[in-house]
Amino acid sequence: MSLLKPFSKTPEINGANILLVENEEQFQQCLAETIVLQNMNVNVNVRLARSLPLPMENEKSRPRIDLVVFIINLTSEASFKSAETSLKYLDPGYFLGKVCFVVTKARSAVPPERLIAVRKLAASLHCPLLYAEDQTTEGVTTTAHRLLAILRVTAGLIPMATSLYLSTLTCYTLPSDTDQLNFD
Amino acid sequence: MNSDGVQQDNVQPSDTQEPVLPSGSVPLYIGCSEAAQAELMNQCEDQFAQLELLQNKIVLEEPDSNENPEEQSINRLAAVAAELKMWQSIQPELLSTNSEVLLAIGTEELHKMNSQLELVLSCSEARRERLTESLKKEQAWLEEKKDVFRAATEQVVKQRLENERLSEHGVLQDTKKKILRLRDYQEKLAETLSDILEEHFPLPTNETNVNKKKKNIPLELNENLLSLHDILELLMNKILESPHDPYVPVDETFWPPYTEMLLRYGIALRHPEDCFKIRLENFF
Numbered sequence: 001m002s003l004l005k006p007f008s009k010t011p012e013i014n015g016a017n018i019l020l021v022e023n024e025e026q027f028q029q030c031l032a033e034t035i036v037l038q039n040m041n042v043n044v045n046v047r048l049a050r051s052l053p054l055p056m057e058n059e060k061s062r063p064r065i066d067l068v069v070f071i072i073n074l075t076s077e078a079s080f081k082s083a084e085t086s087l088k089y090l091d092p093g094y095f096l097g098k099v100c101f102v103v104t105k106a107r108s109a110v111p112p113e114r115l116i117a118v119r120k121l122a123a124s125l126h127c128p129l130l131y132a133e134d135q136t137t138e139g140v141t142t143t144a145h146r147l148l149a150i151l152r153v154t155a156g157l158i159p160m161a162t163s164l165y166l167s168t169l170t171c172y173t174l175p176s177d178t179d180q181l182n183f184d
Numbered sequence: 185m186n187s188d189g190v191q192q193d194n195v196q197p198s199d200t201q202e203p204v205l206p207s208g209s210v211p212l213y214i215g216c217s218e219a220a221q222a223e224l225m226n227q228c229e230d231q232f233a234q235l236e237l238l239q240n241k242i243v244l245e246e247p248d249s250n251e252n253p254e255e256q257s258i259n260r261l262a263a264v265a266a267e268l269k270m271w272q273s274i275q276p277e278l279l280s281t282n283s284e285v286l287l288a289i290g291t292e293e294l295h296k297m298n299s300q301l302e303l304v305l306s307c308s309e310a311r312r313e314r315l316t317e318s319l320k321k322e323q324a325w326l327e328e329k330k331d332v333f334r335a336a337t338e339q340v341v342k343q344r345l346e347n348e349r350l351s352e353h354g355v356l357q358d359t360k361k362k363i364l365r366l367r368d369y370q371e372k373l374a375e376t377l378s379d380i381l382e383e384h385f386p387l388p389t390n391e392t393n394v395n396k397k398k399k400n401i402p403l404e405l406n407e408n409l410l411s412l413h414d415i416l417e418l419l420m421n422k423i424l425e426s427p428h429d430p431y432v433p434v435d436e437t438f439w440p441p442y443t444e445m446l447l448r449y450g451i452a453l454r455h456p457e458d459c460f461k462i463r464l465e466n467f468f
Contacts, residue, residue, distance in 0.1 A: 007242040010235065092256055096263050126260060164267050 004054060005091040006098055009064040015043040016155035017063045018147065022071035023050055023082035027104050027134045031071070034137075034144040042157055044148070051082050052089035066155040068094055069147060071102045071132075072118055074110040080118060087125070097167030098154050099127045102143065104134045122172040129172040220284040227280065378413055385412040388439060410437045419452060419464040431461035 018035065022028040025048075032046040045063060054062065068090060073079040083101075090099065101122045106115065122129040130146055133139025150170075154163040280286060348354040387409055410418070415438060423430040434443060443462065446452035455461035 007239065010239050013232070092259060095256060096260060125256075162267060164263055168264060 003089060003091050004052060004065060004068070004094070006065070006093045009062075011064050011066075011156065012043070012045075015045060015063070016066050016151050016157060017045040017047060018067045018069060018151050019047045019049060019065045020069050020071060021049050021051060021083065021086055022073070023079045024073055024076065025050060026073065027071055027102075027132070027140075030134075030140055031132075031144060031147075034140050035148060038141075038144055038148055040148065042152075042155075044151070052086035054089075065098075067098055067100060067147070067151045069100050069102055071104060073104050074114055074118070075105045075108055077114070080114060084121065095125050095127065097163030097165075099125065100147065100150055101127055101129045101172075102132050102147075103129065104132050106131050107133070119172065119174060123174040126167060126171040128167065128170040217284060220282050223282050224280065224285055377416075381411070381413045381416070385442070387411050388441075408437050409439050412442050415442060415446070419462070423464045430463040431455050431458075432463065434460050434462055 020028050020032060028048050032048060035044060035046050038044075047062070047065070070083040070086065071079075072083050101118065103115070103118055119129065128150065130143065132143040134143075150166065152158050153161050153166045156162075278286075279289060348357075418432055419430075422432050443452075447454060447462065450465055452462045453465055455463070
């Protein structure tokens with residue numbers, strides 16, 4: 001079992017790498033294309049995976065991953081389960097601000113328990129939780145912008161800002177009522 | 185490695201080639217002299233060497249992973265505390281000692297800020313325009329509403345007048361006004377009448393009698409003679425108070441010439457059977 005580690009490789013100069021993990025590969029592809037098209041001053045490298053762990057054969061060529069994004073489709077249970085199991089293959093160091101959750105299809109009728117489960121997961125891991133609109137191009141572009149903003153910090157491209165610092169500000173906290181439930 | 189992990193093709197060649205931006209990949213030291221560039225490169229190399237050193241340290245000291253979420257929280261706390269300590273102890277240092285480089289950086293920063301501010305400006309201008317437009321619209325709307333309000337108020341006033349005219353109260357009010365007018369008219373008439381009577385029909389005095397009456401019948405003018413005004417008043421009151429019996433007995437207080445005049449001009453009538461009684465002519 002290979003654990004993905006945040007600091008196992010030297011960073012690239014003027015570059016940032018983002019890993020999109022989505023079990024169903026629906027939103028992943030168009031989001032990746034949108035991210036690549038954005039106007040950035042650095043080389044952004046997008047890598048795609050259906051789930052973790054990543055295969056060993058690419059280990060050598062794989063650059064350092066600065067941000068791991070889990071895309072969870074709310075309409076499918078498998079999507080959530082896959083993300084949950086994938087989390088085990090991440091080094092704890094990633095949870096210091098280098099993991100982000102993106103929820104899609106939250107607009108359609110979905111069981112509320114699933115959304116609550118995702119929120120609890122994000123809150124327990126101190127990760128930001130983004131809601132993405134995957135039907136319109138504007139929605140996809142917005143999501144790409146938000147991810148890039150986080151990526152810039154996690155890749156160390158912003159002076160005086162660190163991923164841990166950012167994540168303490170952006171990490172998801174549960175609303176008090178669910179918090180209360182959790183407590184009970 | 186389980187089956188669904190192996191089949192992931194997580195490296196997609198199409199995505200690894202990223203478009204490189206001209207502005208971004210042409211760094212700021214383009215305008216600097218060669219010496220400055222060299223200095224900058226040296227600095228970068230130093231930094232990179234240091235980074236590699238640190239990297240090696242990290243790899244060597246990588247601890248065992250712990251899955252326990254509670255411990256993860258503790259880890260997080262420790263990391264945040266460490267970062268805080270670092271921020272507190274850190275000393276701000278100059279990016280570079282070379283003034284040329286600093287100038288280039290400053291210029292670039294200013295350019296960047298300029299373009300951002302331009303964006304803000306155009307955005308706020310567009311916004312202002314939109315607001316002005318909506319203000320105009322709102323004002324027009326307000327004018328319209330005011331017109332409507334005015335028209336409605338007028339209508340209400342008109343309706344109220346109409347109602348008053350039609351209602352019982354209105355009728356009563358009208359009648360009262362009429363009564364008042366009539367009363368005024370009557371008063372005026374009465375005043376005029378009394379003025380005329382006073383002026384043209386004085387009570388007889390001794391002098392006038394002496395001229396007219398040559399007979400030496402002892403003419404004692406009754407001191408209690410009534411004026412024409414009083415006679416008329418008496419007649420009028422009688423006819424109004426007791427219409428069934430309007431006759432007034434003629435006694436010595438009535439000066440005969442006046443009685444005669446009244447009868448002759450058809451203002452008063454004698455009782456058909458009793459010649460000592462007269463009444464006012466029926467004027468109504």
